[in-house]
Amino acid sequence: MFHIADSRPMLWSIALLSVLASGCTGTRYMPAQGQLAGPATAPQALQGFAGTADIQLDLPGGYASPEARNYPTQLATSEVSRWFADAGEDLTVSMHNENIDDSGWITMIPYFLTLGILPSWVTTKGETVMEVKAGDQVLFQNREPVQYKSALSMLLPTAYLVGSPGTEQYEVMTNDQLNRHKQALQQFIQSQQAGYESAVSAGTVDAYRQYLNNNPESFFRMETLRRLAELAPATHALPYHRDNIAIDSAYIVYLPDEYDIWFLGPQDLKVYDVLRLSRDEDNTLLASRIRATRQPYKVFNTDEIALLKEGGLSSDLIAAMIDASASSQTGPTPAPPAVASAAAQPAGTPAESPAQNGMSDIAAQCAKRYAAFKACDQVPSFGANICRSQVKKKYSHIACELIQ
Structure with a gap:
């Protein structure tokens, strides 16, 4: 016990x-x-x-x-x-x-x-x-x-x-x-930063481009792209922007808004895809493929058509994009041939209402936002995160957030 x-x-x-x-x-x-x-x-x-x-x-x-x-x-x-x-x-x-x-x-x-x-x-x-x-x-x-x-x-x-x-x-x-x-x-x-400021001290386009080539993982990579965008020529700037994108695809983030139209269109046939394909593919067949998609681009205005032609797109391909846009609004009925004349007469009455044109502009922004995010994935080191932050700030439309 x-x-x-x-x-x-x-x-x-x-x-x-x-x-x-x-x-x-x-x-x-x-x-x-x-x-x-x-x-x-x-x-x-x-x-x-x-x-x-x-x-x-x-x-x-x-x-x-x-x-x-x-x-x-x-x-x-x-x-x-x-x-x-x-x-x-x-x-x-x-x-x-x-x-x-x-x-x-x-x-x-x-x-x-x-x-x-x-x-x-x-x-x-x-x-x-x-x-x-x-x-x-x-x-x-x-x-x-x-x-x-x-x-x-x-x-x-x-x-x-x-x-x-x-x-x-x-x-x-x-x-x-x-x-x-x-x-x-x-x-x-x-x-x-000290190395960066020394390398680009000349402030020239060549200095910034050389820095990008020599320092692919720099913390200041996105800052370099931003400064290149600020040095764009006032006229006929598309070749300049295209060269910068060839160096670093994340340059899309700083591409001026008027170039948003290059990101319109269906997957794999966006405007910039059409430009790339047009160099190796028969343009008549390519135009037919564009019309067959019945996916919207937009009825481009005079300035936009000039920009597309400056980039190297033919009138036939621009007309096909306008036809496809009209077809997407009228259902399965093929668009009348007269629609193709919009490329030749851009100042005429558009086939889209102002509200529809506004939606096309939003679609262009969202497409460019998506392309910019994809480009950010290719940027190494800190730059990728700066890139994504810049994309979020620039393309903050709620429709893009919902779509993507």
């Missing part, structure tokens, strides 16, 4: 061990080189992105409570989330711990021998790792050493001789680590 008197020594031992294991705790952060890093601002280059913070800084080891261990993760997540314009998937900034190791457990011996009057302390060392990623691709990585000492004592608050109670030192540690990573990221971006 179990007697309470017989169990007293065991209960007392359990109680004593519990008291010794749940005493006062103190923590002291030990920064690299013995001093904290200077304050650093958030990377301005990330402000144009929608991003995600993926932070796992719960430090194992030592005598910290679970709440204190989780505190660095909470602080860093809140800070990094503010680096982006809004939440999204353009970029991910992750931070985590690696190579964490504890030393000093032998100090538990005097701790128990003095019933917790003398503190036991543990030194935790390791690294925090920051990565900036686009999907699974790591664009930037930085490692910083991290070290802190945590202490435990009972009966007397001797643990506070080693470090501060609560989460104060964890906040100091998190801010210092963030500042070090931010400085490294800023230096990485600035190092590319």
